[in-house]
Amino acid sequence: MPTLTYRDALNQALREEMQRDPNVLLMGEEVGVYQGAYKVSRGLLEEFGPKRIVDTPIAELGFAGIGVGAAMGGLRPVVEFMTWNFALLAIDQLINSAAKMRYMSAGQVGVPAVFRGPGGSALQLGAQHSQAFESFYAHIPGLKVVMPATPADAKGLLKSAIRDDDPVVFIEGEMLYNLKGEVPDGEHVVPLGKADIKRPGSDVTIVCHSKTVAVALKAAELLAGEEIDAEVLDLRTIRPLDTEAVLASVGRTHRCVVAEEGWPFAGVGAQVVDTIQREAFDELDAPVLRVTAADVPMPYNKHLEKAAKVDPARVAAAVRSVLYRD
Amino acid sequence: MTATARSPKDTAAPQTELHLKMLRQMLLIRRFEEKAAEAYALAKIGGFCHLYIGQEAVAVGALAALKDDDYVICSYREHGQALIKGISPNAVMAELFGKATGCSKGKGGSMHLFDAKKGFMGGHGIVGGHIPLGAGLAFASKYLGSDKVCICFFGEAAVNIGAFHETLNMASVWKLPVIFLCENNRYGMGTAFERVAAVTDIVEHACSYDMAAELVDGMNALTVYDATRRAVERARKNSHPTLLEVRTYRFMGHSMSDPLHGVYRTKDEVEEQKARDPITHLADKLKEDGVIDQAALDAMDAEIHAEVEAAVKFADESPDPDPDELYTDVLAD
Numbered sequence: 060m061p062t063l064t065y066r067d068a069l070n071q072a073l074r075e076e077m078q079r080d081p082n083v084l085l086m087g088e089e090v091g092v093y094q095g096a097y098k099v100s101r102g103l104l105e106e107f108g109p110k111r112i113v114d115t116p117i118a119e120l121g122f123a124g125i126g127v128g129a130a131m132g133g134l135r136p137v138v139e140f141m142t143w144n145f146a147l148l149a150i151d152q153l154i155n156s157a158a159k160m161r162y163m164s165a166g167q168v169g170v171p172a173v174f175r176g177p178g179g180s181a182l183q184l185g186a187q188h189s190q191a192f193e194s195f196y197a198h199i200p201g202l203k204v205v206m207p208a209t210p211a212d213a214k215g216l217l218k219s220a221i222r223d224d225d226p227v228v229f230i231e232g233e234m235l236y237n238l239k240g241e242v243p244d245g246e247h248v249v250p251l252g253k254a255d256i257k258r259p260g261s262d263v264t265i266v267c268h269s270k271t272v273a274v275a276l277k278a279a280e281l282l283a284g285e286e287i288d289a290e291v292l293d294l295r296t297i298r299p300l301d302t303e304a305v306l307a308s309v310g311r312t313h314r315c316v317v318a319e320e321g322w323p324f325a326g327v328g329a330q331v332v333d334t335i336q337r338e339a340f341d342e343l344d345a346p347v348l349r350v351t352a353a354d355v356p357m358p359y360n361k362h363l364e365k366a367a368k369v370d371p372a373r374v375a376a377a378v379r380s381v382l383y384r385d
Numbered sequence: 386m387t388a389t390a391r392s393p394k395d396t397a398a399p400q401t402e403l404h405l406k407m408l409r410q411m412l413l414i415r416r417f418e419e420k421a422a423e424a425y426a427l428a429k430i431g432g433f434c435h436l437y438i439g440q441e442a443v444a445v446g447a448l449a450a451l452k453d454d455d456y457v458i459c460s461y462r463e464h465g466q467a468l469i470k471g472i473s474p475n476a477v478m479a480e481l482f483g484k485a486t487g488c489s490k491g492k493g494g495s496m497h498l499f500d501a502k503k504g505f506m507g508g509h510g511i512v513g514g515h516i517p518l519g520a521g522l523a524f525a526s527k528y529l530g531s532d533k534v535c536i537c538f539f540g541e542a543a544v545n546i547g548a549f550h551e552t553l554n555m556a557s558v559w560k561l562p563v564i565f566l567c568e569n570n571r572y573g574m575g576t577a578f579e580r581v582a583a584v585t586d587i588v589e590h591a592c593s594y595d596m597a598a599e600l601v602d603g604m605n606a607l608t609v610y611d612a613t614r615r616a617v618e619r620a621r622k623n624s625h626p627t628l629l630e631v632r633t634y635r636f637m638g639h640s641m642s643d644p645l646h647g648v649y650r651t652k653d654e655v656e657e658q659k660a661r662d663p664i665t666h667l668a669d670k671l672k673e674d675g676v677i678d679q680a681a682l683d684a685m686d687a688e689i690h691a692e693v694e695a696a697v698k699f700a701d702e703s704p705d706p707d708p709d710e711l712y713t714d715v716l717a718d
Contacts, residue, residue: 121554
């Protein structure tokens with residue numbers, strides 16, 4: 060199986076879906092001539108031309124809305140935001156237009172569009188460029204929220220998102236673009252709404268997504284040295300949430316830690332914990348713990364930044380705690 | 386007038402037919418909205434309800450310039466456009482009543498009328514939020530090689546919104562077949578436009594985006610029709626957008642909860658504007674031209690009255706949506 064970066068896996072998904080369906084197009088900042096701010100769209104302008112690879116001005120609200128309108132008119136636009144921080148300017152179009160159209164038209168008008176770009180923090184980009192917004196979008200009925208953690212999932216989930224008939228918020232990991240992994244050639248489609256066990260284990264479930272998958276896997280390695288066998292469950296899709304997979308895993312391990320890049324208040328983890336306490340209360344041998352970013356805007360200083368982020372040591376500490384081994 | 390006598394009935398029959406149709410359409414909107422106001426007062430209609438009374442010439446004149454499959458997208462003051470785009474008075478009234486037989490099955494309401502098959506792509510409730518959607522529909526039409534154009538209706542208050550400027554810029558850069566039709570009724574709810582806008586001639590904004598534009602008398606359906614026809618031709622033939630500033634006036638409050646005059650405009654002003662009633666204007670012209678007389682006008686009005694009464698009856702007697710509808714149409718599957 061070929062080894063690709065996460066970036067090139069996304070590129071492959073876009074290319075294949077554009078070859079497959081002439082109504083798929085990519086629009087956004089720097090997607091064409093510049094070849095993508097993160098080079099996800101490298102080579103696509105040359106292959107598909109400016110009609111289908113559309114460079115936009117820096118006007119997130121406007122081009123997101125044009126993308127929604129184009130989807131209402133029968134196209135399948137992929138709208139790229141340079142980052143999800145900038146997409147805040149477009150949130151009206153995602154929430155008030157894209158998410159509502161099917162319902163308020165009683166099923167007459169759908170919005171088969173994908174809104175994608177990098178989210179979360181990178182390295183020392185400061186408060187306005189280091190934010191995880193998945194819980195915002197996952198709150199909204201009418202939207203799907205997808206966050207791949209590996210190159211193979213990046214390809215398979217993006218293909219599913221493009222083929223999906225509903226608006227999909229597709230949040231890539233800014234620090235994952237260079238991550239390498241095996242990616243199946245051709246028709247590799249990962250269904251939305253299905254979590255994936257990235258590491259099987261029997262003592263504790265670590266629920267995670269996107270960048271925290273790698274963090275959880277590292278924590279699991281640390282814990283293996285302490286004879287703790289952690290299962291790493293990658294949600295892959297935040298909404299619809301694969302509650303079945305979460306409950307099945309917790310049913311085996313009876314202990315759970317939820318790790319996420321976002322802030323603690325009303326985060327994705329809060330939803331996961333709510334599901335577990337309602338549906339699997341009797342399975343639990345310990346309260347579920349959450350590991351999140353510090354509840355502050357992201358600082359610039361690298362030591363402060365490190366302290367604000369989720370890391371393997373903090374995840375491992377939470378695992379020890381739910382096993383009463385701290 | 387010159388001495389050359391001509392009978393409009395003989396020499397301009399198609400045009401006469403069009404004018405009569407426009408008169409009928411304006412009357413339909415007027416009577417429909419009057420009934421909606423009554424039903425609102427009786428609490429048959431809930432939520433917000435923004436009436437179109439006074440502005441009828443705009444929807445009627447503009448939509449007369451379209452083909453059936455062209456797109457129309459609107460703000461929340463869209464009962465008139467919905468009726469003229471071909472949604473039946475029954476389906477619109479039932480939607481206002483929140484009934485299962487409404488054009489959005491009772492899930493949309495007054496602000497979210499839809500009929501995608503007729504190219505009516507919705508009423509939208511966030512000021513200016515649907516302007517990029519209109520450009521997007523035009524984008525799709527051009528991309529797909531269709532000759533459909535899109536008219537996007539919005540009020541003058543939306544011109545202060547970023548979405549307006551971002552969209553006009555992209556529509557011009559990408560040469561989209563869209564007509565931005567600004568219905569300048571002078572007040573964004575209770576705020577006079579000149580109190581909050583540095584540039585009060587909206588048509589001038591087109592200069593910033595290198596776009597064709599026209600200033601149009603919105604109390605005259607024929608003027609609106611002519612200007613829109615030029616814009617539609619520009620869109621359909623050359624795929625160029627146009628900004629139309631159509632000056633009109635709403636005779637009613639902003640919504641049903643807003644009094645007729647309020648504190649932001651005088652009774653005198655409203656009365657003065659009512660003297661420019663677009664329906665009277667066209668009716669008088671057609672009478673002058675000998676196309677219609679008072680008896681025929683009364684007959685037309687009576688017929689429309691009956692049609693609208695029937696719509697109210699239909700809406701009233703229609704069932705509420707099934708409780709299971711609560712969870713349908715959120716997602717495709």
